[in-house]
Amino acid sequence: MRSLPRTRSSRPMTLLTPSRSPAAVSKGPVPKSPPMRRRRGTGARKQLTAWLFLVPALLVFGLFAWWPIVRSLLLSFQRTNLVEPAVWVGLENFRTLFDDPLLATAVGNTLFFVALGLLIGFPAPLILAAVMSTVRRGAGVYRFLVYLPVVIPPVVAILLWKWFYDPGSGLFNSILGRIGLGPYPWLESSDSAMLSLVLEATWAGMGGAVLIYLAAMVSIPGELYEAAEVDGAGIRRRVWHVMLPQLRSVIGLLLLVQLIGTVQVFTEPYVFTGGGPDNATLTILLLIFRYAFQDGEYGQAAALSFLMVLALALLSAVYLRATRSWSTS
Amino acid sequence: MTTALTTFVSTNDRQRPGVRAAVRSIQGFTLILLLLIGIGPLYWMLKGAVSPPTELTTQPLALWPDRAALGNFATAYTDLSVGRYLMNTFLVVGGSWFVQLFVSATAGFALSVLRPKFGKVVYGAILATMFVPYTVNMVSLFMTVIDVPFLHVNLGDTYWAIWLPAGTNAFTVLLAKQFFDALPSELFDAARVDGASTRQLLTKIVLPMSKPVLAVISLLAVMHSWKDFIWPLIAITDPEKQPISVALAQLATQAPQDQLIAAMVLAVAPPVLVFVVCQKYIVAGLGFTGVKG
Numbered sequence: 287m288r289s290l291p292r293t294r295s296s297r298p299m300t301l302l303t304p305s306r307s308p309a310a311v312s313k314g315p316v317p318k319s320p321p322m323r324r325r326r327g328t329g330a331r332k333q334l335t336a337w338l339f340l341v342p343a344l345l346v347f348g349l350f351a352w353w354p355i356v357r358s359l360l361l362s363f364q365r366t367n368l369v370e371p372a373v374w375v376g377l378e379n380f381r382t383l384f385d386d387p388l389l390a391t392a393v394g395n396t397l398f399f400v401a402l403g404l405l406i407g408f409p410a411p412l413i414l415a416a417v418m419s420t421v422r423r424g425a426g427v428y429r430f431l432v433y434l435p436v437v438i439p440p441v442v443a444i445l446l447w448k449w450f451y452d453p454g455s456g457l458f459n460s461i462l463g464r465i466g467l468g469p470y471p472w473l474e475s476s477d478s479a480m481l482s483l484v485l486e487a488t489w490a491g492m493g494g495a496v497l498i499y500l501a502a503m504v505s506i507p508g509e510l511y512e513a514a515e516v517d518g519a520g521i522r523r524r525v526w527h528v529m530l531p532q533l534r535s536v537i538g539l540l541l542l543v544q545l546i547g548t549v550q551v552f553t554e555p556y557v558f559t560g561g562g563p564d565n566a567t568l569t570i571l572l573l574i575f576r577y578a579f580q581d582g583e584y585g586q587a588a589a590l591s592f593l594m595v596l597a598l599a600l601l602s603a604v605y606l607r608a609t610r611s612w613s614t615s
Numbered sequence: 616m617t618t619a620l621t622t623f624v625s626t627n628d629r630q631r632p633g634v635r636a637a638v639r640s641i642q643g644f645t646l647i648l649l650l651l652i653g654i655g656p657l658y659w660m661l662k663g664a665v666s667p668p669t670e671l672t673t674q675p676l677a678l679w680p681d682r683a684a685l686g687n688f689a690t691a692y693t694d695l696s697v698g699r700y701l702m703n704t705f706l707v708v709g710g711s712w713f714v715q716l717f718v719s720a721t722a723g724f725a726l727s728v729l730r731p732k733f734g735k736v737v738y739g740a741i742l743a744t745m746f747v748p749y750t751v752n753m754v755s756l757f758m759t760v761i762d763v764p765f766l767h768v769n770l771g772d773t774y775w776a777i778w779l780p781a782g783t784n785a786f787t788v789l790l791a792k793q794f795f796d797a798l799p800s801e802l803f804d805a806a807r808v809d810g811a812s813t814r815q816l817l818t819k820i821v822l823p824m825s826k827p828v829l830a831v832i833s834l835l836a837v838m839h840s841w842k843d844f845i846w847p848l849i850a851i852t853d854p855e856k857q858p859i860s861v862a863l864a865q866l867a868t869q870a871p872q873d874q875l876i877a878a879m880v881l882a883v884a885p886p887v888l889v890f891v892v893c894q895k896y897i898v899a900g901l902g903f904t905g906v907k908g
Contacts, residue, residue, distance in 0.1 A: 335813045343722035343741065346714070346782035348754065351744045353764060357755040364656060368758070388641035417645045420624045428646065428897050431653035437890040438657075441860040442879045445867050446660055449876070457659060460675040491651060515625050519681055521634070524623040553844045558865050571750060571845075578754045579849065587754045594751050601653050602746045607898050613710030 358595065361588035368584070379589040389590070391565050392573040396549060399481055399569060403548040407488035408541065412533075414492070415499035416525070429497065436493035444557040447486040448473065473559055476566030483554045483567060491547070495540050502536040503529065535609065542605045546598060570594060644753035657887065664688065664877040671873060687877035695870055696876045697859065701885070704858040707847065710774055711781035711840035719832050720825075723791025724817050727839055745785045750864060756780065758847050764819060776850040781840055787832045794828035795821060817858070834897060841886055 287288035362379055366372035418428045433445065448459040451472035462468040465509060472482045505527065514524050530537075552571040557562055561568035561576075570590065628634045663671060664687055666680040692698045724739070726734050750755055760780070762770040770776040798821065806820050822829065844860045851857050854865070859882045866875055890897060 329903075332729070333731050335724050336734070338723035339721045339729060339813070339817070340731065340737060341721075341733075342718045342782070343725075343788065344737070346718055346779055347741055347744065349759065349763060349782040351747075351749070351783040352740065354749075354752045354755040355744075356746055356757050357759065358752050361755055366758075370762070384804075414645065415621075417641055419622045420888070421642055428649060428893075431649035432893050433894075433898060434653040434657070434887070434890070437838070437886045438883050439844075439860050439886065441844055441863050442883045445658075445863060445875070445879055446656055447869075449663070449872070450656075450659075455672040455674065456674040456866075458742055464676070503622065511621050511623055511625060515627065521623055521628060529623050546746075546748065552750065556845075557867070570689035574751075575845075575849075580756070584754055584758065588628065591751050591754055595747055598748070598751065599746055 290595045294585075341613055355595070358588050358591050361490060361585055362590075362592045363585075365585045367582060375419075375585065379585040381389060383589050384581075385588050388565065388568065388573060392568050392570045395480065395567060396551065396569045396571075399484060399551050400545065400593070402481060402484040403487060403544065406484055407492065407548075408544060409490050410488060411495035411501055411540075415496045415503060416529070418496070418500055429500070430497045433493035434488050438490070440490060440553045443490050444486060444554060447489075448558055451482055462511075476564045479559055479563060481552075483558055486558075487548070487551070487554055495542045495544070498540060499533065499536065502533055506532045538605065538609055542602070548600075549594075549598065577585040626771040657883070659668075660876060660880055660883070663785055663873065664880045665875060668873045679876060687874050688881065689877040691870075691881060692873050695866055695874060695878050696862070697881050699855075700857060700859040701881065703856055704841065704860075707774055707777050707858045708840045710778035710835055713837045714778045714782040715784055715787055715836040716829065716832055719784070719787040720822065720829070722788050722819070723795050724821055726788075727792045727795035728798075728800075728816070728821065729813070738788075741785050741788050743785075744783060749780065749783065753845065753849055758845075760850060770850075772851055772853045772856060774851075774856070777840070777847055780846070781836070784836070784839070787835060790828055790832055791825075798824055838886075839866065887890040 353380060355385045361372070363374060363376060364372040365375045365378070414432060418425065421428055438446075442555070453459055453469055453471055453474060456472070457483070458471045458472065462470065473479050510528050511524055513529050519527065550571055551569050552575070555567040555569050555572050555573070559567045561572050574590050574594075577583045577590065624634070624638055629638065655856060665683040665685060666677075667682065667684060670677065670680050718761065725731065726738050747799060757771075760776045761769050763770060770779070802820060803816060806816055810817060841875075842860070843866070847858050848861050848864070850863065854862070857865075863882060866878060
């Protein structure tokens with residue numbers, strides 16, 4: 287329940303009368319429809335005030351969101367070095383981009399990260415949330431613990447895991463060594479580096495998804511489960527035929543959020559490995575960063591950004607279509 | 616606190632001993648797992664920060680060092696300049712929070728209460744940016760920031776380069792607008808009749824009634840800017856001005872392991888403390904966004 291503000295304005299009602307004095311128009315030809323004009327006058331003022339309140343949003347979104355998106359498109363057809371004016375070069379940026387063998391590597395690595403993230407990171411929060419939804423006492427402790435990794439700044443979390451992954455004295459190899467396994471190279475081998483990144487990213491990002499699933503699970507009407515139970519459905523069938531269908535839209539939404547999030551993976555490869563070993567963790571965003579801020583190839587970086595925006599837009603469009611067909615079916 | 620909530624495990628199930636034991640043990644196992652992955656890494660970081668460097672390599676599995684030394688914290692705070700980097704972070708987060716709250720509140724108010732012509736077009740254009748994350752456009756955003764259109768000022772290496780783009784969070788505008796939409800419009804009419812100006816309508820009526828959503832927006836803004844890495848890395852190249860995340864990534868290659876871990880503990884302490892103190896509101900606030908989203 288929201289409480290109403292306690293103090294009402296105690297000012298006398300002076301502003302009820304229109305601001306324009308009617309005495310001013312007493313001379314001369316009678317105005318055709320003064321009420322009409324007055325309403326239009328205040329209407330225009332109302333419009334102006336409304337737009338005035340939109341100015342902060344228009345300024346920041348215009349300068350730092352809409353313009354950079356347009357500029358990304360323009361820039362991908364230009365060559366610039368930040369000093370001289372940009373030159374139009376047609377499709378040259380795209381040509382050099384597609385000639386770069388690292389592009390295929392980066393796209394492949396990013397898709398690999400996305401796929402591993404789905405495989406490991408997508409079911410884990412759902413399962414955790416399902417277990418947590420059955421907890422009757424101490425549910426707050428579970429929620430606190432599961433969300434704790436999320437508040438750790440990513441760079442700290444990654445540096446911490448980098449220490450855990452240390453092949454010599456790291457926590458993981460020390461523990462595994464005790465039971466006679468390893469030592470594993472983790473980040474230092476191109477075969478396991480990406481998996482190591484995904485494990486950390488899953489741990490770091492899981493909490494938010496768990497809490498959203500949990501909120502959705504709690505809001506499923508209990509009668510549905512009771513009806514299923516009366517009809518003789520066991521626990522497994524209640525999960526499969528009641529809970530999961532009820533969560534369909536949340537699952538779809540979080541799937542999209544995770545896809546969009548993991549496609550943009552940057553901090554993990556940048557801090558963990560710098561894209562190595564042997565470019566095994568070079569992702570698309572890291573390549574954009576290298577093009578722009580190491581090689582000074584801003585046009586080429588923008589061309590890759592533009593392609594990525596297209597891919598993300600396509601992904602969102604597919605999602606919107608899919609969810610529309612769900613709601614109509 | 617117990618809730619008589621019906622989930623896929625019903626009260627009848629819980630009375631069957633087999634099910635009861637299974638549920639109990641799965642819950643217990645999950646709790647241990649969550650303790651390991653929730654508290655475990657933080658504890659291990661704290662332990663690493665107070666351990667002498669030789670012990671870190673000779674006894675990596677020791678639960679606590681023989682002689683815990685707190686000296687690393689002082690060294691990290693002064694010699695590694697963690698104190699200054701934390702101060703920078705507070706500045707970055709504070710400004711980003713203010714800009715985001717200001718933009719979301721004014722835009723939400725204009726679009727929900729004042730409803731100008733073409734307001735829906737503006738709202739649509741704002742929401743559309745949700746599908747184009749700024750990280751993808753970092754190159755053109757960087758070029759915009761070092762030479763702002765029309766104004767032709769260079770914001771590079773100033774905090775404005777972080778503060779102003781922080782305002783472009785479509786999701787918080789959406790949260791504000793949706794919340795304001797649900798406020799009773801009779802109240803606005805009554806305030807108008809009582810002679811309130813449009814600005815007073817916002818500051819005296821709308822904002823005081825919208826504390827829950829303002830809290831959620833603040834939470835999202837603070838968390839996002841505290842955790843952001845890629846944009847500060849690009850926008851702030853002056854080491855004197857960098858926030859702690861960017862500085863740590865650079866320190867990682869230079870500082871000794873034990874001092875670095877102490878610096879990490881100092882960097883993680885503020886957000887964890889805030890979370891421990893306000894966890895009820897934070898978890899509830901996230902539920903709020905989840906329901907809306």
